[in-house]
Amino acid sequence: MKWSIHQLSKYRQDGMPIDAYVQLDEVMERNQDIRAISPVHVKGLCTFGASQMTCQLTVTATLTLPCARTWEDVEFPIEIETVEVFSWVDEEKRGEDDGEVHYLDGDVIDMKPVLEELILLEVPMQVFKENTEGQMHGGKDWTYATDEDVELHRKADEPKLDPRLAALAKYFDQTDE
Structure with a gap:
């Protein structure tokens, strides 16, 4: 999910709808507890200002995590509602308190790292498989x-x-x- 700023200029009037599936296998390398991840469904709308893109997104996926009791695979569905802002303003105009804004280093918006961070934040510390209470011997x-x-x-x-x-x-x- 990469776009150049020049490509996005045609969506200034009505915005850019997003409805795509992305494979984020890099998430498994960053968190060893994640055994598998389904293709991530990203759906939403991106609107444009003079020097920024604001995306209202719904991100859904299914993670396979180990059960804390039995170490068996557990399917853990996630759904994330988020608003992400990408900006391509000059470095002199950047504010110090813009922690919610993703600044671009070049002319390309890459949404994959942002999606990876969102998914990693959703991974719980422990997951328990249903009906495993007392099965440990x-x-x-x-x-x-x-x-x-x-x-x-x-x-x-x-x-x-x-x-x-x-x-x-x-x-x-x-x-x-």
């Missing part, structure tokens, strides 16, 4: 236990009185006479 040198399991083990592991010291326990139970 353990592995080498570790086990999985719920709070109820821990409580049962704690009750079962209460200290038992050594039979050799039973007489000593009776001694402390006696009352002073």
